[in-house]
Amino acid sequence: MSKSPRVRAPEPLRLTDPVTRLMGVGEKVAAQLARLGLAQVEDLLWHLPQRYEDRGTVRPLSESLAGESVLIEVTVSEARLLRHGKARLVAQAGDAAGQITLWQFGQYGPLLQAGQSYLLFGEVRAGSQGLEMAQPEFVTSAALDSILPVYPSTEGLQQSRLRALVTQALTVALHGLDELLPTADLPPVLRMGTLAALQRLHAPTRALGVPQPDDPARLRLALEELVAQVVALRHQRQQWVQQVAPLIAGESAHWQRLLAGLPFSPTAAQRRVLAEIRVDMAQGQPMLRLVQGDVGSGKTLVAAGAALHAIEAGYQVALMAPTALLAEQHARNFAQWLEPLGVPVHVLLGQSAAAARRGVLAALRDGVPGIVLGTQALFQEAVQFARLGLVIIDEQHRFGVHQRLALSDKGALWEGERLRPHQLVMTATPIPRTLAMSAYADLEVSIIDELPPGRSPITTTALRADRREALIDRISAVCHEGRQAYWVCPLIEDSTQIEAEAAESTAARLTEALPHLRIGLVHGRLSAAQKQAVMAQFKAHALDVLVATTVIEVGVDVPNASLMLIENADRLGLAQLHQLRGRVGRGSTASYCVLLYDEPLSDRAKARLALMRETQDGFVLAEADLAQRGPGEVLGTRQTGLAKLKVADLVRDAEWIPVARELAERWLAAQHPGIPGLLRRWVGAGQQYSQV
Numbered sequence: 001m002s003k004s005p006r007v008r009a010p011e012p013l014r015l016t017d018p019v020t021r022l023m024g025v026g027e028k029v030a031a032q033l034a035r036l037g038l039a040q041v042e043d044l045l046w047h048l049p050q051r052y053e054d055r056g057t058v059r060p061l062s063e064s065l066a067g068e069s070v071l072i073e074v075t076v077s078e079a080r081l082l083r084h085g086k087a088r089l090v091a092q093a094g095d096a097a098g099q100i101t102l103w104q105f106g107q108y109g110p111l112l113q114a115g116q117s118y119l120l121f122g123e124v125r126a127g128s129q130g131l132e133m134a135q136p137e138f139v140t141s142a143a144l145d146s147i148l149p150v151y152p153s154t155e156g157l158q159q160s161r162l163r164a165l166v167t168q169a170l171t172v173a174l175h176g177l178d179e180l181l182p183t184a185d186l187p188p189v190l191r192m193g194t195l196a197a198l199q200r201l202h203a204p205t206r207a208l209g210v211p212q213p214d215d216p217a218r219l220r221l222a223l224e225e226l227v228a229q230v231v232a233l234r235h236q237r238q239q240w241v242q243q244v245a246p247l248i249a250g251e252s253a254h255w256q257r258l259l260a261g262l263p264f265s266p267t268a269a270q271r272r273v274l275a276e277i278r279v280d281m282a283q284g285q286p287m288l289r290l291v292q293g294d295v296g297s298g299k300t301l302v303a304a305g306a307a308l309h310a311i312e313a314g315y316q317v318a319l320m321a322p323t324a325l326l327a328e329q330h331a332r333n334f335a336q337w338l339e340p341l342g343v344p345v346h347v348l349l350g351q352s353a354a355a356a357r358r359g360v361l362a363a364l365r366d367g368v369p370g371i372v373l374g375t376q377a378l379f380q381e382a383v384q385f386a387r388l389g390l391v392i393i394d395e396q397h398r399f400g401v402h403q404r405l406a407l408s409d410k411g412a413l414w415e416g417e418r419l420r421p422h423q424l425v426m427t428a429t430p431i432p433r434t435l436a437m438s439a440y441a442d443l444e445v446s447i448i449d450e451l452p453p454g455r456s457p458i459t460t461t462a463l464r465a466d467r468r469e470a471l472i473d474r475i476s477a478v479c480h481e482g483r484q485a486y487w488v489c490p491l492i493e494d495s496t497q498i499e500a501e502a503a504e505s506t507a508a509r510l511t512e513a514l515p516h517l518r519i520g521l522v523h524g525r526l527s528a529a530q531k532q533a534v535m536a537q538f539k540a541h542a543l544d545v546l547v548a549t550t551v552i553e554v555g556v557d558v559p560n561a562s563l564m565l566i567e568n569a570d571r572l573g574l575a576q577l578h579q580l581r582g583r584v585g586r587g588s589t590a591s592y593c594v595l596l597y598d599e600p601l602s603d604r605a606k607a608r609l610a611l612m613r614e615t616q617d618g619f620v621l622a623e624a625d626l627a628q629r630g631p632g633e634v635l636g637t638r639q640t641g642l643a644k645l646k647v648a649d650l651v652r653d654a655e656w657i658p659v660a661r662e663l664a665e666r667w668l669a670a671q672h673p674g675i676p677g678l679l680r681r682w683v684g685a686g687q688q689y690s691q692v
């Protein structure tokens with residue numbers, strides 16, 4: 001007997017379905033959505049509009065419209081066809097309030113005519129002759145009552161398509177979206193459901209008007225996301241501190257001997273931070289501490305202090321630096337400091353020679369207490385530590401969280417039990433307080449808020465790039481006094497090749513102009529050994545001038561250098577400029593930094609250069625940087641799970657962070673049943689390990 005095929009009703013759509021189940025999503029659109037990070041139907045819900053087009057309100061022409069996309073109703077007084085140039089027609093038009101110049105492009109489409117009145121939609125700009133609008137859209141009254149969302153999109157993906165997809169997702173949400181937060185607990189202004197908030201933002205009604213950035217609906221979603229993030233960080237922190245860590249307690253004779261041999265004594269801030277680290281390491285649970293200290297504040301010595309305490313307690317220490325150059329420099333410092341004490345200092349880099357490498361690996365496996373310095377090479381499979389007690393990570397914004405985790409997974413074996421090593425993270429990127437509290441909610445933070453005495457301030461000036469020849473005499477004079485100079489050619493195009501070429505031609509020019517000086521060159525296309533050789537020469541003062549790319553950005557320490565010249569300074573962010581400038585001013589002589597720029601300067605670039613001249617305070621610069629570029633850029637996108645927030649913005653929504661924390665505490669304490677859903681919705685499985 002044959003069964004007749006049963007006709008099955010299509011499964012109803014669910015929020016967790018792939019976007020390909022939506023109408024209008026084929027392979028091509030799916031790929032475009034993937035580029036926006038949109039894989040499931042639900043993802044479309046959290047993809048919020050970046051702005052709105054209000055096609056329902058006719059706006060009178062006025063200066064204040066500049067920069068906005070608006071609907072205008074104008075009468076054309078004059079229209080002229082153009083034969084040359086890109087535009088096809090230019091028209092003068094106006095309403096009762098003002099005048100505007102309209103440009104039309106392209107071969108086809110209706111043309112504006114003198115004497116006619118039109119409803120037009122487009123972006124108004126302030127041109128040199130007053131207001132302008134390019135390629136206005138003709139609007140019929142039919143579109144009059146809509147406020148259209150405009151979404152972040154990607155090449156080839158039309159707004160109309162995105163709108164249609166979001167609309168479908170909203171329909172699915174009507175029945176499938178869980179309300180996870182008890183509305184009654186929310187601050188009064190934000191008391192609304194998640195679905196209601198989404199509807200307000202994706203499909204605003206004329207009655208309530210265009211949603212603004214501080215619209216309660218957006219804040220409601222942002223708060224929910226912040227609560228989820230806080231909960232996730234608390235969970236991770238709890239898991240972290242439940243682990244067992246090596247007990248590192250007591251005084252270190254090595255440390256006392258190191259101090260006795262130094263030509264200087266530690267600053268009060270260095271002593272305080274080391275004391276905080278020692279308290280952490282003397283607990284039975286793993287330390288997770290971030291040491292923040294501005295460039296030149298002496299983080300390396302603090303790291304050495306922590307390392308010596310661990311080594312004297314019988315453990316191994318690993319210090320990971322972001323570049324081979326820095327790892328080498330640390331290795332030299334540590335060798336100089338620790339070898340006289342009889343403490344083994346090893347180096348492990350990607351390109352270490354096989355024999356040397358085998359030796360280091362054997363020593364690490366044998367569990368001989370000592371320190372190993374290296375790059376990412378340190379957390380490769382083959383590297384095994386028998387007694388790893390402390391992991392130190394320098395300039396951590398360069399590392400992803402997974403790299404950190406991989407290294408700390410190589411814990412010490414102690415009487416058969418795997419111990420979690422203590423972790424110390426050092427960064428010169430000052431993190432504004434609001435961010436430090438939220439992005440690093442699971443890290444203890446120590447701040448070295450004092451520079452070693454005797455540093456003289458750096459005088460910073462800005463100079464138009466075409467006047468750079470004036471610097472030749474300056475360099476000559478500085479070097480004549482026995483000082484050294486850096487000339488930095490940063491990457492402005494995304495190519496180490498071009499960057500290297502710029503540095504090469506600068507070096508060639510300087511060699512010609514300053515034949516009596518010794519000019520060195522270091523860039524990313526040299527081998528690590530070559531780079532290191534040049535750096536060593538510069539450090540030993542066998543070179544007067546070092547032409548470099550941004551490979552010297554972090555950590556490089558040559559106190560005799562007192563002049564820093566930075567090309568393309570107008571294109572760099574404050575944090576990077578601050579890092580580069582921090583290469584000088586490390587001794588007691590007066591230091592100078594010259595920022596070279598090209599005209600025209602954007603307002604932002606102008607403001608950045610001015611701020612660089614005004615202040616040397618890393619925290620002030622970081623706050624400004626954050627305001628300009630947002631936390632993702634400042635912290636590095638890979639650095640923290642929080643940088644990938646969907647709705648909330650740590651800067652804009654900073655005032656809600658304390659509220660989110662309080663709510664998170666309350667719901668955690670009550671073991672609120674919405675918590676797992678909250679984590680699934682906002683944090684996701686992929687970020688389990690962030691911040692550990």
Ligand code: ADP
Nearest residue numbers: 264265266267295296297298299300301452557
């Ligand atoms: P950073 O915090 O930028 O990593 P470093 O650790 O490289 O700074 O230290 C910068 C310079 O200051 C080094 O030459 C270091 O030897 C020196 N230094 C560190 N601590 C002191 C101190 N307490 N007094 C004087 N010089 C110090």
Ligand code: MG
Nearest residue numbers: 299300394555
């Ligand atoms: Mg450093």
